[in-house]
Amino acid sequence: GQQLNQSPQSMFIQEGEDVSMNCTSSSIFNTWLWYKQDPGEGPVLLIALYKAGELTSNGRLTAQFGITRKDSFLNISASIPSDVGIYFCAGRIQGAQKLVFGQGTRLTINP
Amino acid sequence: KAGVTQTPRYLIKTRGQQVTLSCSPISGHRSVSWYQQTPGQGLQFLFEYFSETQRNKGNFPGRFSGRQFSNSRSEMNVSTLELGDSALYLCASSFVDRGPYEQYFGPGTRLTVT
Numbered sequence: 001g002q003q004l005n006q007s008p009q010s011m012f013i014q015e016g017e018d019v020s021m022n023c024t025s026s027s028i029f030n031t032w033l034w035y036k037q038d039p040g041e042g043p044v045l046l047i048a049l050y051k052a053g054e055l056t057s058n059g060r061l062t063a064q065f066g067i068t069r070k071d072s073f074l075n076i077s078a079s080i081p082s083d084v085g086i087y088f089c090a091g092r093i094q095g096a097q098k099l100v101f102g103q104g105t106r107l108t109i110n111p
Numbered sequence: 112k113a114g115v116t117q118t119p120r121y122l123i124k125t126r127g128q129q130v131t132l133s134c135s136p137i138s139g140h141r142s143v144s145w146y147q148q149t150p151g152q153g154l155q156f157l158f159e160y161f162s163e164t165q166r167n168k169g170n171f172p173g174r175f176s177g178r179q180f181s182n183s184r185s186e187m188n189v190s191t192l193e194l195g196d197s198a199l200y201l202c203a204s205s206f207v208d209r210g211p212y213e214q215y216f217g218p219g220t221r222l223t224v225t
Contacts, residue, residue: 042115048213097167100156
């Protein structure tokens with residue numbers, strides 16, 4: 001079936017550090033989305049990517065649509081306490097309509 | 112513009128009962144998708160409705176059903192509840208049916224089955 005492999009599953013970092021996470025698949029994607037979810041809330045859309053090689057920033061967040069169209073990366077620079085949460089990647093496979101989601105990366109920040 | 116709203120936010124039911132959850136999409140959005148989220152399984156796709164028609168369906172038993180109204184509001188129903196149905200149920204809406212496919216999520220309904 002269609003799968004998205006998101007890694008790492010969890011991260012424990014110090015405040016101020018940079019963070020990197022990624023999603024990979026064997027399928028080709030037309031769209032990549034990155035979400036953040038706080039406890040007890042729905043995921044919030046952070047960044048949307050539509051073209052291979054596209055690099056998009058949202059404040060301290062930067063995401064890239066992989067050139068092979070099979071992966072995407074999210075970087076967070078100079079992490080702060082409010083960055084804590086679960087980050088999900090989601091993508092729309094070429095020819096499909098629904099989104100598929102990664103399993104999430106849980107980010108914990110030590111002050 | 113108001114975001115996606117879901118009601119109720121919290122619900123406690125007993126096994127065997129049925130439940131109906133409601134979702135109001137962002138104004139102008141015609142696609143509504145439902146997801147089940149549990150700690151062990153992550154986000155699992157239930158179904159998607161577009162223009163009152165179910166367009167996609169995930170791998171859930173027939174006890175899970177949904178519908179969409181002409182104003183794009185959607186409801187999800189779970190009959191004969193089981194303990195394993197305890198989860199956060201998320202609704203997401205989207206503006207276009209092809210091309211860019213950004214989904215915006217509501218806050219979810221936390222269902223507890225006892």
